[in-house]
Amino acid sequence: MAENAGTSGTTSNNGNSVGFKEQDQLLPIANVGRIMKQILPPNAKISKEAKETMQECASEFISFVTGETSEKCKKERRKTVNGDDICWALATLGLDDYAVPLKRYLLRYRELEGEHKPAANHDKVAIVDNCNVEDGDNMGPLI
Template sequence: MVDNVGGSSSCNGGENREQERLLPIANVGRIMKQILPGNAKISKESKETMQECVSEFISFVTSEASEKCRKERRKTVNGDDICWALGSLGFDDYADPLRRFLHRYRELEVDRSTNHPEDSP
């Protein structure tokens, strides 16, 4: 293995890859503020910690869903796969509401495409 001695590009490249893996911190902060009282302050460290946690959780669930798809020789992970993965990993408290949301979302998409066919792709 050869290190990139003298070049700082490997550090920046690694940092960029790390940032690509994480949810945008502004979005994480916005979601955190929604649950807190209006006068609450959130430290940068708290936002960064939550950013890492939620990004890892999403990666964990997506990996499980992706593995299911791989075993079924499919290339596309869909919402049902994510719901299955949540249940499979023991997150039933999240899986059931997400299934209901996904079902409702799909109903609304059908209604939208039926009522406004010009808006559909």
């Protein structure tokens, strides 16, 4: 938690040691608290310790999934990570409960984005090969 927010070391791609603060690797605690508040009743309070714990867990989860995604992209010699890569990583890590809804969200997002883009971009087709989304799944509104 906060008491562990010292400087840690890591190695860069070229083998040089790079220092970073652990707190720089965490999501902003204000954002974490705001997200937590959205799901709780209006009169609920959240302790600093609860926010810090959630901050660490959420940050670690994102790092875990991103690491798997990054490895996939490196093997494919790509520099850009996309939503399909994230869905693939979630499924690969056994997190299908997250992968399937995320894929539905991604498909819906792309559909809505397609409606807002100029006609020239309507020719692009999204390739869906991960997360096995069935037609007709109701994913509800996008947030």
